[in-house]
Amino acid sequence: MTENPTWTPAGIDITVPSVARVYDFLLGGAHNFESDRALAGKIEQSMPGVRDVVRLNRSFLRRAVLFMIESGVRQFLDIGSGIPTVGNVHEIAQQADPECRVVYVDKEPVAVRHSTALLAGDDRAVAIQADVCSPREVLGDPAVLSMLDFDRPVGLLNLLLWHFIPDEADPQGLLAAYRNALAPGSFLAITHTTYDSEPDELQEAVHEVRQRSRQQAFPRSYREITALFDGYQLVEPGVVGCAAWRPGGPGDISEDPAANVRLYAGVGRKP
Template sequence: MAATRDWVPAGVDTSSPNVARIYDYWLGGNHNFETDRSTADRLEQTLPWIRQSVRLNRAFLGRAVRYMLAQGIRQFLDLGAGIPTVGNVHEIAQREVPEARVVYVDKDAVAIAHSELLLAGNDRTAVLHTDVRDVAGVLNSSEVRRLIDFSEPVGLLCMLLLHWIPDGDDPAGLVRAYQEPLAPGSLMAFTHINSDAHQESFAVASDQMARRRGDVPYPRSHDQVLGLLGNLALDEPGLVGCGSWRPAGPTDIAEDPSWNELIYAGVARKS
């Protein structure tokens, strides 16, 4: 897709692959560049199940949002939200509860530009162009202050986010910092690629991303992912493969059973 299109924000590097745009490509979106598509295709040669896993992750997002709505949550903070595609948080939430409020946070300028276009005229949603590691910048932003009432439960979403945070940046501390201001009854839904399977393939894929100047993921084991949650308690069925978390129909599950377990998923509760 040509970098001269009107939708490409000024200053966007179209020569290096971007995680949000690769994700958009795998989901069938149009907001990606040649470097994103070629990187995605090479990664798929190494990880032939990755496209299906990304779609399972998207299906889990929908189930998690509907689960939160059923628990009475009416406001959502989506960290590392990525580029808008079908099945966004506000689409799911406001379809069932029109007064639901959503703030999207992402550091990618393309994701932000398209979020702003998508959300124009929707005063119950907002988008924030900030790195999620700037916790104070997110929580104290005008967008969050306008739409999120921290005296009421919040639905915090971290879809395929935490494995981009290296141990040196203290991902457990990041989770704790976002949870501290939330009211009891708040829920955090998250997914995380795991290191309990396909370790060699993930190592090759990470090397490919590094050579193309892209971000490098940090897969973690089941115990390591649990360690990121601190004192949060997991709702049933706990930390499981993405396709195994309360599937509602055949589209929530991959035909190959092993693919359902390649991304860990869970919903954790603040008591």
């Protein structure tokens, strides 16, 4: 190992970048390795505005959580939650109402390790390691079952997640399994990369990610991303460029027009 291993779970190969740690680096976090930073550099070469894009994604996360709280939700299931950074779901939610409960789910060990450390002392938030493609495992996890009451509305957060799941894994079928477990009045929030705007830049970035991290990425079209909300009623303004989803202030919009539409974002309500 070439770097401080104290926060590194055993058994991870730090020479292979992980999307969670690359994302952490792009957000200005410290839980990443040289391999992650090298890949982030390549992505920035292909997509110079990428730091703005990930910042806008976090701004959307905040707006979506607060919108759900205003709508009566007090419990959240954040799948593909990533390495904790500023403005984590439990911080946003519990600031609004200390009773809010949050479960973080990620398949990346570093993300889960750091989430668990951050949540020590908070008995209303927990992190588990699991794959979104195993809904039975996620929904049946003892920590999930003890933290969340599935007879009441849940805010399901899937930000920058589904573009890692290929069509062959049946994202719509997986989403249906989660939806079926949720009470009416629950919400789903999604952000997702798309080739609909400036596809060449993104194509290059996706290629770099695949080559270096062995992680495939599958940007989708407006139509395909809208279809992920099957069974939900989209709340206004529907599926839109991330910055156009109920922006609350200048920080929610980039001066770079391309960054504003690089991701699609939407929130749906289960009737």
